[in-house]
Amino acid sequence: MTNAAAAGATGSQTSRAAEAAARGVVNFAVGLAILAAFWWLGGYFIAANPKTQSFAGFGLIPTLQAFPELWQLGKLQKAIVASGYRLGSGLLIAIAIGVPIGILMGRSKRFRELSNSSFQFLRMISPLSWMPIAVFVFAAWDHSIMFLIAIASVWPVMFSTAAGLAKVDPAWFKVARNLGATPVQMLTRIILPAISFDIVTGIRLALGIAWVVLVPAELLGVTSGLGYAIKDARETLSYDHLTAMVLTIGVIGYLLDTCCALLIKRFSWHRGDA
Amino acid sequence: MSTSTAGAGNAALVAVPTGTRSSRALKASGNSLFNFFAGLVILFALWWLAIYVATLTPGTQWAAFGPVPAFKAMVKMWQSGLIPKALWTSGYRLAAGLGIAIVIGVPVGILIGRSKRFRELSNSPFQLMRMISPLSWEPIAVIVFAGWDQAIIFLIAIASVWPVMFSTAAGLSKVDPAWFKVARNLGAKPWHVVTRIILPAITFDVLTGIRLAVGVAWVVLVPAEFLGVTSGLGYSIEDARESLEYDHLMAMILVIGAVGYVLDTSLTMLIKRFSWNRG
Numbered sequence: 001m002t003n004a005a006a007a008g009a010t011g012s013q014t015s016r017a018a019e020a021a022a023r024g025v026v027n028f029a030v031g032l033a034i035l036a037a038f039w040w041l042g043g044y045f046i047a048a049n050p051k052t053q054s055f056a057g058f059g060l061i062p063t064l065q066a067f068p069e070l071w072q073l074g075k076l077q078k079a080i081v082a083s084g085y086r087l088g089s090g091l092l093i094a095i096a097i098g099v100p101i102g103i104l105m106g107r108s109k110r111f112r113e114l115s116n117s118s119f120q121f122l123r124m125i126s127p128l129s130w131m132p133i134a135v136f137v138f139a140a141w142d143h144s145i146m147f148l149i150a151i152a153s154v155w156p157v158m159f160s161t162a163a164g165l166a167k168v169d170p171a172w173f174k175v176a177r178n179l180g181a182t183p184v185q186m187l188t189r190i191i192l193p194a195i196s197f198d199i200v201t202g203i204r205l206a207l208g209i210a211w212v213v214l215v216p217a218e219l220l221g222v223t224s225g226l227g228y229a230i231k232d233a234r235e236t237l238s239y240d241h242l243t244a245m246v247l248t249i250g251v252i253g254y255l256l257d258t259c260c261a262l263l264i265k266r267f268s269w270h271r272g273d274a
Numbered sequence: 275m276s277t278s279t280a281g282a283g284n285a286a287l288v289a290v291p292t293g294t295r296s297s298r299a300l301k302a303s304g305n306s307l308f309n310f311f312a313g314l315v316i317l318f319a320l321w322w323l324a325i326y327v328a329t330l331t332p333g334t335q336w337a338a339f340g341p342v343p344a345f346k347a348m349v350k351m352w353q354s355g356l357i358p359k360a361l362w363t364s365g366y367r368l369a370a371g372l373g374i375a376i377v378i379g380v381p382v383g384i385l386i387g388r389s390k391r392f393r394e395l396s397n398s399p400f401q402l403m404r405m406i407s408p409l410s411w412e413p414i415a416v417i418v419f420a421g422w423d424q425a426i427i428f429l430i431a432i433a434s435v436w437p438v439m440f441s442t443a444a445g446l447s448k449v450d451p452a453w454f455k456v457a458r459n460l461g462a463k464p465w466h467v468v469t470r471i472i473l474p475a476i477t478f479d480v481l482t483g484i485r486l487a488v489g490v491a492w493v494v495l496v497p498a499e500f501l502g503v504t505s506g507l508g509y510s511i512e513d514a515r516e517s518l519e520y521d522h523l524m525a526m527i528l529v530i531g532a533v534g535y536v537l538d539t540s541l542t543m544l545i546k547r548f549s550w551n552r553g
Contacts, residue, residue, distance in 0.1 A: 023394075031398035055417065113305075117313035124534030126496040128508070129527050132515035133339070152493070212433070212490065215407040216497035227409070234413040246410045253405030 036060060057239030063247060066240040075229060075241075076248065082224035086142060087214055090149025094206055098154045099199060102161025103191060112162070119155070127152035127213050131220075141221045145214075152213045156205035164198025165191065197267045204260035211253050226252075335520075344524035351525055356510065360526075361533065363505040367423060368488075368495055371430025375487055379435045380480060383442025384472060393443070400436070408433035408494045412501075422502040426495075433494045437486035445479025446472065478548045485541040492534050507533075 011019075043059020046052045056062060070076040105112045127148055134144035168191070176190050218227025226249050233242035291298060318341050325340035337343070351357045386393045408429055415425040449472070457471050499508025507530055514523040 027394040028398045031395045032402070034395060035399035035402070058414070113309040114313045114316060117310040118317035120538075121314065121317070121531050121535050124492065124538055125527055125531035126492050126507075126534065128493070128497040128500075129511050129530050132511065132520075132523055133527075135515075136520075209493065211405065211407050212409070212493050216409040216500070219409070219497075219500075226407075230410055230413060242413055246406060246414075249410050250402050250406035253407065254402050257401075257405055 055239055057241075058243050062240035063243040066238075066244040070241060070244055078224055079226045079229040079245070080248070080252065082222075082228075083214060083218065083226040086145045086218075086225065087149060087210055090146040091153055091203070091206060091210055093146065093150040094153035094157050094210075095199075095203065097150070098157030098202070098206075099161050102158040102202075103165060103187075103195075105158070105162040106165025106168075119158070123155040127209075128216055131217065135221065145217045145222065145225075148217045149210045149213055153206035153210045156209060157199070157202040160198045160202025160205065161195060164195035164201075167198070168194045197264065197269065200260065200264050200267050204257065204264060207256055207260055211256070215249065338520035339524055341524075343521035344528060347519075347521040348525035348528060351522060357526075357529055359505055360507050360510045361529075363503075364495060364499065364507040367426045367499075367506070368430060368491055370427045372434055372484070372487060372491060374427065374431040375434035375438050375491075376480075376484065378431070379438030379483070379487075380442050383439040383480075383483075384446060384468070384476075386439070386443040387446025387449075400439070404436040408490075409497055412498065416502070426498045426503070429494055429498045430491045434487035434491045437490060438480065438483040441479050441483025441486065442476060445476035445482075448479070449475045478545065478550065481541065481545045481548055485538065485545060488537055488541060492537070496530065 010016075040060040043056070043061065047056040047059060057066075067076070105115065130148060130151055131144070134147045135141070138144040138147060172190055172194075173186065176186055181189065214225075215227040215230065218225040219231050222228050226245060229245045230242060230249075233239070233245060293301075322341050325336055328334060328336035328339075348357070386396065411429060411432055412425070415428045416422070419425045419428060453471055453475075454467065457467050462470065495506075496508040496511060499506040500512045503509050507526065510526045511523060511530075514520070514526060
């Protein structure tokens with residue numbers, strides 16, 4: 001066995017894969033443990049200092065203790081369901097509008113040229129600026145929140161879809177036309193499979209923006225949801241509940257983003273493979 | 275002159291460009307200028323039409339939402355100094371927050387790129403913290419920082435640091451590792467490696483990260499200014515809403531969109547300037 005200059009891999013392919021996976025899990029856990037340690041340390045100093053003692057609820061231990069409390073009160077579940085409903089509806093609207101328009105942008109040069117400046121301008125209007133109008137237009141607060149999420153999320157979906165379409169080999173359209181494809185078949189057999197990867201990438205970006213918009217949108221006028229829960233905890237000075245909700249928001253956001261990333265890997269296809 | 279081929283009925287199968295290269299470039303920029311304005315004209319026309327149709331129903335107050343009242347209000351608010359003051363205050367908070375995000379994000383991003391151990395261990399906490407919706411930090415920021423200005427700057431910084439950090443790290447991973455070896459061979463000190471190899475190579479990615487950071491910061495800025503301050507773009511929106519001055523509201527929305535568009539376009543041009551064709 002020569003110990004060559006090149007790093008020789010030891011063991012079989014499966015054992016190396018298992019080792020890599022175990023390493024990933026360890027890194028994941030140790031990383032979070034380091035974060036928790038810093039947090040605990042901060043909480044310790046807050047509780048030890050008599051001037052900041054009333055803010056002891058921000059520490060790690062009180063926050064973790066608040067979770068069973070919030071679960072039993074039902075606050076955690078209610079907030080997640082309410083926010084999830086608004087987020088899901090807003091994103092669905094964004095996809096239902098963004099994908100067709102994105103395809104239109106990809107297929108029609110005239111539409112793309114004329115719509116570009118307007119879309120770029122509308123896209124840069126900070127989404128929460130629409131809030132007073134949304135409240136004026138929609139009767140229910142739930143609907144105005146869904147509108148805000150939709151108007152923030154539609155742009156990444158739209159532009160990712162258009163970009164995906166631009167990557168499709170134009171020869172495919174010519175071949176399909178030659179073989180007598182109807183427009184619907186063009187859509188379902190060529191376009192949608194080709195751009196699935198880009199659509200899901202756009203959805204991941206849209207989710208990121210929607211996640212930023214959701215919390216401030218729920219700070220006014222509603223009595224449920226993650227944003228409201230934070231405001232409520234602050235007003236009742238329950239700092240442990242507050243930090244528990246902040247942590248919940250982080251965890252849920254992380255899970256949603258990871259699901260999107262897994263979906264993207266699933267739809268990713270190596271272009272040029274036989 | 276067009277290079278048309280001789281021969282009757284011999285239609286050009288390949289599109290042959292006509293005119294000189296500079297005349298074509300001029301025509302292309304003329305085209306894009308036309309499209310730029312035509313697009314906006316169409317948008318405002320649709321806006322006007324929507325309000326007109328809405329005002330046909332009696333008993334509704336849609337008229338104040340129209341484009342004409344909005345532009346009139348914009349002129350009024352500009353002359354009264356309201357818009358310049360809002361732009362100045364919001365601009366200060368945005369710049370300060372972004373500055374902090376860059377000062378923290380670029381070094382940490384370089385560290386992530388250079389140290390495998392740091393990258394592996396920091397990944398899970400950073401991914402978790404990145405997905406905490408920035409405005410969730412608001413109650414904590416308000417308690418920690420004495421002034422509302424500082425709380426807003428903190429919110430913008432904590433929202434913007436992640437795109438800068440991860441873009442910097444991604445840029446570093448694209449750098450040819452051979453360059454580091456060559457630099458080390460030639461006796462480069464760590465400081466030289468940073469200034470002569472790393473920074474020029476990742477400028478493009480850092481600017482891309484800043485562009486993304488501005489995008490997120492722009493979303494966070496407005497709601498952050500809803501509470502506790504007395505000037506700024508978000509405050510003007512909230513103020514217009516409370517006093518039911520919907521023409522002021524639409525004017526502010528136009529201003530926010532225009533400023534955001536200018537910021538994003540400037541960064542895109544900067545990115546093009548620093549983009550270099552590798553290989």
